[in-house]
Amino acid sequence: MAGGLGIARVLAHCGGSPVAAVHYLAGAIASAPENPEPYTALAELWRDRRPELAEVVQGADAPRTVLARSYISFLEGDMDDAALAIGSVTGVQPDTAWAEAPWFGDERFLGAVSADALAEAAMRTMDYGHGLDSDSMRERFRPWFHAIDVVAARRPLPDALARMAILLRACGLTEESFALCRRADSVERIMLTEVVRAGTWRKLGDLEQTAAAFERALALDPANWSLHLDLADVRAEQGDFTAAVRLTDEGLRREPAELTLRAAGAAYRARLTGSPAALGELIELAPKLPNGSYRGLLIDHACAGPALPADLVAAARSILDT
Template structure:
């Protein structure tokens, strides 16, 4: 949006707020200007004026409004109130819904008052919210749009290196293909304390890069830090299966089952990997019975693919398993 268009939007908002008597309507004009030019300062100045002059009306009018315009305005109002944690989490929700807009270029997002006060825990939650909708962020355009987020992550993680929070933050740069930043956050966390979540974050970054050996080593490290965590055995089993070592995958699943014997995903993985290893019809039948209960359909389909590659399996069972995959 041109400077003239932004100015026109701000002018319309002022008319709406004062002559039209609708501060909520004015907010929509101002947010429209922000959406087109998130770095332009004038729309934020207009929101600040509304917050100062018509705060009670705004709070009443925006209460319960989950629209993008209302949520974005709330993020800035929370900043004005000094509630930096809720401000960043709210902006994270907006960014997750519309990552095609560089919301992070908002002047307040780089303000020293914000960077000095926002907690590592809140920034970590905000980073996770940016990923909620599963958009593809691994492009040059997205990396450019998220540059202010990377800067904020760097500043806050250096100021407050909470290991669990840094591990969560690492998911955003990893999703954007900024692997070096993801690893740097893990390394920074390790200088404070070695925790399981950091090792998992490092493992998942290696997975994203396609380095299965390094991913397996990182998951093994995570297991040394939390040896009773059943999900880590499954994570490592899945890596071994991808490497083609189904004997190791079976052994790892069995270890996980010692800690959580009723866990469906462990039981299904065990049946799939045993079927792939030995061509067990009984295990394939067990997988077929469990498959409809697996919530993650992509993982279900992967397990079925592994199982159906087992040796000497009856055609009728293979057909039954593949029908589940197609559905």
């Protein structure tokens, strides 16, 4: 860290490249995000060479440059952009405790960042699907949990709280996720909160509670075809293919052309009734599904239907090999 910081200071004050200076400063921050020295040097660089540095950080997407932008946005009082930028960097590399940055816990940041921006930043930390449910990750994300507590108390917007609760769930803090959902409910009951709650119950392996949450979500937004599909999938997982068919049919009445809904409906009809026509429809639709694991799940369900022709079952199974 000290070497990178020294090089950055030379580049900053001896006519060197501001791009290279930012690179080395960001490297120093990455080696010890909690150390205030690189931030002090970056603040000096911003003060002395603002026009050049602005060109470097505006619209940049390289992780180190986005990291520098997060602190510069803080210096400029743009706390929402600061949050979004550090969320993006965290999503790329959550193994580094980026939020240990002194500014992230500063009262100026926590008192001004909007609930929506912090929620979006929290979602960005999960962009690349890294596993966050471990003691080491929970320790790295501790500043995020504190920020969520502060902002949720200051500005309890239900949609934002629900999205923040997704991060808590991803980190294995299921009780805390439920608590944030209850806080959102105390302001206003919305569909998203129930969907988040359903996902948390699913993570805990309680399918009946998962289904109950999706039922409440549907009561709040009955025209939402995606909720019909979500609940149908849960009922299929429980072995209730009668309910699964009914739910996909209801969804199709609202969105008859939706590919995934049509495929699920065909799979569940084939499983329930042994309909060759339904399995044939799934064979036609399945290769177009974007999610391979879901495609395989539907085919497995459908091929377990009663007395289906062996050649159709073989044709469906062959899709899994392509």
